[in-house]
Amino acid sequence: MQNTKINTFKKKLALVSMALTGFMVILDTNIMNITIPEIQSALNVSLTKLSWAINIYTILFASFLIPFGRVGDKFGHVKMLNLALIIFGIGSLISGTAGSLSILLTGRAVQSIGAAIMLTTCMLIGFKQASKEDRPKIVSMLASTQALGAALGPSIGGFVSQYMGWHWVFLINLPIIAIVLGINLFTLPMKNGKTINTRIDIVDSVLLASTLMLLTLALVNGRIWGWLSLGTLSCVVSAAVLFLIFIIHDKTSKDPLIPLSLFKNRNFVASNIVILLAFTVLASFVGLIPTFLTKVMNVSELHAGLMVTPMSVALMVATPIATALASKINIKIPIGSGIATLATGIYLLSRLNVENGWTQLYIADVIIGLGIGFIAGPAVSIGVSQLEGVRLTAGQNVLNVMRNIGVIIGIALFMSLLDGNITTAKHNVYNYAVDQVSNVNLPQTSKNRIDHKLHSKLETSGQSQINSSNKVTTNKITTKQKMALENSAYKEVLAKKASTGVIIPAAVKIQLHQVIENIVEQKVSKINTQISTATRNIKHHMHIQLKHSFLVLYLWELPFVLASIPAILIYKES
Numbered sequence: 001m002q003n004t005k006i007n008t009f010k011k012k013l014a015l016v017s018m019a020l021t022g023f024m025v026i027l028d029t030n031i032m033n034i035t036i037p038e039i040q041s042a043l044n045v046s047l048t049k050l051s052w053a054i055n056i057y058t059i060l061f062a063s064f065l066i067p068f069g070r071v072g073d074k075f076g077h078v079k080m081l082n083l084a085l086i087i088f089g090i091g092s093l094i095s096g097t098a099g100s101l102s103i104l105l106t107g108r109a110v111q112s113i114g115a116a117i118m119l120t121t122c123m124l125i126g127f128k129q130a131s132k133e134d135r136p137k138i139v140s141m142l143a144s145t146q147a148l149g150a151a152l153g154p155s156i157g158g159f160v161s162q163y164m165g166w167h168w169v170f171l172i173n174l175p176i177i178a179i180v181l182g183i184n185l186f187t188l189p190m191k192n193g194k195t196i197n198t199r200i201d202i203v204d205s206v207l208l209a210s211t212l213m214l215l216t217l218a219l220v221n222g223r224i225w226g227w228l229s230l231g232t233l234s235c236v237v238s239a240a241v242l243f244l245i246f247i248i249h250d251k252t253s254k255d256p257l258i259p260l261s262l263f264k265n266r267n268f269v270a271s272n273i274v275i276l277l278a279f280t281v282l283a284s285f286v287g288l289i290p291t292f293l294t295k296v297m298n299v300s301e302l303h304a305g306l307m308v309t310p311m312s313v314a315l316m317v318a319t320p321i322a323t324a325l326a327s328k329i330n331i332k333i334p335i336g337s338g339i340a341t342l343a344t345g346i347y348l349l350s351r352l353n354v355e356n357g358w359t360q361l362y363i364a365d366v367i368i369g370l371g372i373g374f375i376a377g378p379a380v381s382i383g384v385s386q387l388e389g390v391r392l393t394a395g396q397n398v399l400n401v402m403r404n405i406g407v408i409i410g411i412a413l414f415m416s417l418l419d420g421n422i423t424t425a426k427h428n429v430y431n432y433a434v435d436q437v438s439n440v441n442l443p444q445t446s447k448n449r450i451d452h453k454l455h456s457k458l459e460t461s462g463q464s465q466i467n468s469s470n471k472v473t474t475n476k477i478t479t480k481q482k483m484a485l486e487n488s489a490y491k492e493v494l495a496k497k498a499s500t501g502v503i504i505p506a507a508v509k510i511q512l513h514q515v516i517e518n519i520v521e522q523k524v525s526k527i528n529t530q531i532s533t534a535t536r537n538i539k540h541h542m543h544i545q546l547k548h549s550f551l552v553l554y555l556w557e558l559p560f561v562l563a564s565i566p567a568i569l570i571y572k573e574s
Contacts, residue, residue, distance in 0.1 A: 010187040017183040018126040019145040024176050025115045026146045030153025034301050035161040035169050045101045053108050055220045060112035062404045063213040067205040069120040069397040078188045081121040088114030089177045096170035120397050139381040140323035144316045152312055154290045155305025162302050204257040207246035214239035219408045223416035258394045270570035271383030276406040277564045278375040283410025292550040310365035318373025326378035332568045338374030343561045345371055350555035414553055421549035429542045436534040441527050489516050
């Protein structure tokens with residue numbers, strides 16, 4: 001009896017460890033984005049070069065998720081998890097102590113390899129701690145904590161960066177790793193860990209890793225290279241060719257990396273489709289809304305991160321409820337409800353008005369969290385519910401890859417569309433500003449100089465640079481400039497009088513200077529009022545244009561979400 005209680009306690013503690021591991025992995029993939037400006041200043045590198053600290057992690061993480069899962073089958077998932085934690089810790093230490101970009105890139109590459117192993121093994125170990133009937137509960141717990149990591153990434157990153165420094169964005173992993181390792185050594189025996197007598201097909205692994213690497217590279221860099229550029233198209237075509245070779249080889253392999261029979265399972269196929277949808281939408285929300293809040297609404301990074309937290313809370317509440325429902329009612333009902341709820345949340349985002357408060361944003365947060373929770377939890381649960389052994393490993397890893405690809409697509413697609421919108425917005429603001437300047441009573445040479453300055457700033461700022469309307473400066477005529485105008489006008493009058501031989505008494509000169517001063521004062525006051533009005537109008541117009549650049553993306557996303565409804569019909573009734 002005592003042993004039974006101890007074993008039950010160990011299983012529960014092991015599940016906590018697996019949830020914490022998944023949370024840490026997903027958090028790490030999302031936490032760095034908000035600290036980019038601080039790291040860029042600290043390392044004194046360009047944004048393009050620094051972006052590779054994110055890209056290299058994303059590419060390697062996506063590439064090795066499936067191959068490393070099979071390694072765990074052969075050598076033991078507990079051993080692989082503990083090894084991965086150490087690798088991830090080493091990478092975090094390298095990244096957190098980096099003094100140059102090259103060292104940071106090395107650390108991120110090491111982290112990505114550890115993270116790929118950790119995510120696959122922690123979920124499989126979690127599944128094996130429960131019976132097949134209890135698997136939905138495990139799925140809901142792991143899915144909730146991982147989604148929480150994605151949602152809390154911006155706020156935790158902003159808090160750590162603001163109060164502890166950017167190094168701790170990586171070093172914060174070390175105490176968590178120590179806790180997880182300690183729990184694992186207490187609850188999960190490595191010596192007697194279950195293994196599967198399977199062969200690791202090296203050719204299969206290389207083909208699939210290369211396919212995912214090229215596809216991810218194209219998605220990550222497509223908006224920089226150009227979606228129809230030679231580099232992007234070469235990656236996509238090469239990935240397609242390698243994937244075709246992989247399928248042909250997989251069919252003939254005695255130990256296929258991904259048993260193609262998995263895709264005869266309708267529930268597995270449908271789950272992959274809706275998981276791709278859910279995490280594409282999640283990425284479009286978590287990736288863009290914090291930027292919208294900081295760049296357009298002028299809130300701090302930490303505040304922006306906290307504003308998306310209601311979404312993660314709603315997701316955590318919805319996932320276990322929806323997963324439990326999925327085991328009792330037709331799977332189409334919770335997932336269909338999730339898609340409809342998600343569509344509602346996206347529509348609210350497209351009509352977001354936060355000028356008079358944040359209530360509408362919080363409502364959209366909660367609705368989107370509920371929608372994703374009602375999709376992700378049941379989809380993963382039903383997708384792997386009947387799988388065992390290598391099929392469970394392969395199925396879970398495919399779902400992980402689809403989730404990761406969804407995040408990559410969401411970021412790549414919506415950032416690319418945002419780039420185009422920002423460029424259009426800048427041209428619209430420039431044309432509007434020129435029109436406003438033309439109404440100011442300034443000499444044409446001054447207007448031309450202002451127009452040239454506006455045009456130069458537009459051309460050199462780059463498509464992806466987003467400037468808040470608060471960055472628009474007011475260039476009024478200063479007191480010093482006004483005095484110069486007064487003196488110039490006064491000297492001009494004296495020169496004209498002198499040229500006609502008129503001698504002006506000193507007392508008259510004083511009166512004349514006072515008259516000219518009053519005239520210039522009135523003229524400058526009128527011009528400054530016109531400049532203030534023009535500046536205020538330009539600021540307002542820029543704010544409207546930038547706001548539209550972000551929010552219209554969600555209106556474009558809405559048909560994509562609604563178009564996924566037919567995927568529900570693929571599910572077998574249960």
